[in-house]
Amino acid sequence: MSAAVQATRLERRFKGGILAVAGVDLEVADGEVYGFLGPNGAGKSTTVRMLTTLLRPTGGSAAVAGHDVVSAASAVRRSIGVALQDASIDPYMTGRELLHLQATLHGISRRDVKPRATALLEQVGLSDAGDRRVGTYSGGMRRRLDLALALVHRPTVLFLDEPTTGLDPTSRLALWDEVRRLNGEGTTVFLTTQYLEEADQLADRVGIIDDGRIVAEGTPGALKAEVGDPTLSVTLTEPADADAALVALSAYESSVPTKAGCIALRLPRGSEEVAAVIRILDGADIGVSGLDLSMPSLDDVFVEKTGRRLEGEGEGEEAPLVAEPS
Amino acid sequence: MSARPLSVSAGLAWRSLLLVRRMPSVFLPSLVMPLFILVATAGAFRGIALLPIFDGASYLAFTIPLATVMGGGFAGINAGMTLARDIEGGFVDRLVASPAPRIALLGGPFLAACARSLFTTTVILVAGLIGGVALPGPVDAAVIYLMAAAFSVATAAWAMGVALQTRSVQSIPLMQVVVFLSVFLSVAYVPREAQQGWLRAAADINPVTRLLETSRTAELTGTTWASLWPGLAAAAILVVVLGAFALLGLRTLGRR
Numbered sequence: 001m002s003a004a005v006q007a008t009r010l011e012r013r014f015k016g017g018i019l020a021v022a023g024v025d026l027e028v029a030d031g032e033v034y035g036f037l038g039p040n041g042a043g044k045s046t047t048v049r050m051l052t053t054l055l056r057p058t059g060g061s062a063a064v065a066g067h068d069v070v071s072a073a074s075a076v077r078r079s080i081g082v083a084l085q086d087a088s089i090d091p092y093m094t095g096r097e098l099l100h101l102q103a104t105l106h107g108i109s110r111r112d113v114k115p116r117a118t119a120l121l122e123q124v125g126l127s128d129a130g131d132r133r134v135g136t137y138s139g140g141m142r143r144r145l146d147l148a149l150a151l152v153h154r155p156t157v158l159f160l161d162e163p164t165t166g167l168d169p170t171s172r173l174a175l176w177d178e179v180r181r182l183n184g185e186g187t188t189v190f191l192t193t194q195y196l197e198e199a200d201q202l203a204d205r206v207g208i209i210d211d212g213r214i215v216a217e218g219t220p221g222a223l224k225a226e227v228g229d230p231t232l233s234v235t236l237t238e239p240a241d242a243d244a245a246l247v248a249l250s251a252y253e254s255s256v257p258t259k260a261g262c263i264a265l266r267l268p269r270g271s272e273e274v275a276a277v278i279r280i281l282d283g284a285d286i287g288v289s290g291l292d293l294s295m296p297s298l299d300d301v302f303v304e305k306t307g308r309r310l311e312g313e314g315e316g317e318e319a320p321l322v323a324e325p326s
Numbered sequence: 327m328s329a330r331p332l333s334v335s336a337g338l339a340w341r342s343l344l345l346v347r348r349m350p351s352v353f354l355p356s357l358v359m360p361l362f363i364l365v366a367t368a369g370a371f372r373g374i375a376l377l378p379i380f381d382g383a384s385y386l387a388f389t390i391p392l393a394t395v396m397g398g399g400f401a402g403i404n405a406g407m408t409l410a411r412d413i414e415g416g417f418v419d420r421l422v423a424s425p426a427p428r429i430a431l432l433g434g435p436f437l438a439a440c441a442r443s444l445f446t447t448t449v450i451l452v453a454g455l456i457g458g459v460a461l462p463g464p465v466d467a468a469v470i471y472l473m474a475a476a477f478s479v480a481t482a483a484w485a486m487g488v489a490l491q492t493r494s495v496q497s498i499p500l501m502q503v504v505v506f507l508s509v510f511l512s513v514a515y516v517p518r519e520a521q522q523g524w525l526r527a528a529a530d531i532n533p534v535t536r537l538l539e540t541s542r543t544a545e546l547t548g549t550t551w552a553s554l555w556p557g558l559a560a561a562a563i564l565v566v567v568l569g570a571f572a573l574l575g576l577r578t579l580g581r582r
Contacts, residue, residue: 053422054423074328074425077424077425078328082419082420082423084416084419084420084423088416088417089417090341092348092349093341093344093345101337101338101341102424104333104334104336104337104426105334105421105424105426106424106425106426107329107330107425149420
């Protein structure tokens with residue numbers, strides 16, 4: 001499979017010597033959804049700006065859709081669709097007018113502009129709002145229009161920079177569906193996000209950038225498997241039984257009390273061990289009122305690789321149940 | 327598929343003019359100010375026209391070229407203001423990430439500035455007519471329109487160059503003050519022959535002087551080749567030099 005995006009020791013140094021991207025190597029295959037994770041200031045937007053030809057690298061090289069981002073920038077621009085988080089949509093224009101303008105920028109013939117704009121408005125569910133000024137759109141509608149603008153010339157590689165930031169859950173899910181549909185049609189998607197769940201849901205592979213360097217890369221499953229075991233949180237019927245429960249479950253080294261009446265343990269063999277834990281507690285005459293089995297999350301991966309939690313994350317993610325063994 | 331510079335420029339000019347229509351708060355001052363300059367200047371200084379150097383000309387007619395050129399200047403400044411806002415807001419990224427020829431990022435606003443200056447010039451000429459100044463003949467009118475349009479392109483190039491270098495709306499006062507100085511250090515209020523000292527020296531080397539003199543001759547006595555070529559030369563110099571400044575700014579996109 002050929003590479004839709006390839007970067008080799010990509011580097012960007014700003015005035016004053018600030019090294020925002022410090023030698024990024026990455027490769028995204030054709031037809032892949034690549035999740036690019038990192039906190040604010042990690043270098044992900046700078047990387048995306050270089051890959052989309054908006055910023056010249058100061059070191060290394062990168063190619064998108066087979067074209068070098070510096071020497072063949074025009075060819076790159078013809079191949080990519082870009083929906084940048086900070087690229088504003090003119091609030092005084094209507095969605096349809098913006099699509100017409102975008103089509104003109106891409107050299108689409110006047111004859112084809114109208115039907116293309118109509119089709120895209122329909123595709124992103126904005127047919128009824130297409131002739132309204134964008135200033136009247138909700139955040140979700142703007143993001144959908146932004147996506148439509150990025151698709152106007154049928155790009156082979158789509159860059160989405162935090163496409164669902166600030167969206168309500170319904171709009172977020174709708175946008176995810178659209179990304180999946182586009183990917184299903186063969187479009188390569190390079191997705192930057194601060195939402196770990198988003199990367200988990202959409203990405204075939206994930207790259208984590210921190211301090212301008214890729215610190216982890218792989219499929220979400222493989223990255224999570226690297227981090228550790230699933231954890232089982234057990235809520236006891238009688239909180240006073242916590243000490244007795246710990247003794248009974250001493251075979252599980254990572255058992256530690258979390259809150260009153262609740263213990264958490266790592267299960268090296270995963271969910272198949274849940275029944276054994278119940279039997280042990282039952283044998284010790286300790287009542288159980290609740291169980292919660294959780295797999296390692298990308299958040300855990302992020303903590304493992306960077307030593308901190310992803311900035312801006314938190315929605316829908318649980319804090320780890322098990323403290324690190326001392 | 328490759329976008330042609332002219333069609334992209336036309337598309338961007340269309341957007342600029344659309345915004346003019348939808349943001350009257352931005353457009354109206356740039357129309358009202360030249361009218362105000364016409365009325366206020368002609369009213370306040372009409373006594374100057376009694377000086378022999380004016381040779382009996384109406385001061386309102388003398389002021390019409392100042393107002394039309396200033397109208398062009400306001401249209402040009404507006405192009406820079408819009409670009410500065412587009413850079414800060416991120417809209418320029420959308421344009422730059424497309425395969426459109428970058429020269430069109432300047433060409434579109436230039437076309438829009440020209441169109442706006444043509445409209446303002448028409449309004450000024452009609453206002454002059456209402457004030458008793460006969461409309462110039464077709465050739466003279468064309469010269470008046472041309473000088474205003476040339477100044478609109480030159481100021482647009484200046485203001486857009488500043489916007490591209492500074493990338494901030496905070497540079498708007500800089501765009502404005504240089505344009506105002508260039509006009510007021512020319513022959514805005516009196517002919518060169520009535521000026522003395524450093525003001526005269528400044529007017530002599532100021533290309534805007536030539537634009538105003540060419541336009542003024544067209545308005546007052548009729549265009550001759552001798553009156554036309556200095557204006558054309560000054561317009562060419564302004565457009566080339568300031569256009570180069572804007573192009574330099576364009577080259578900084580993606581490098582900082």
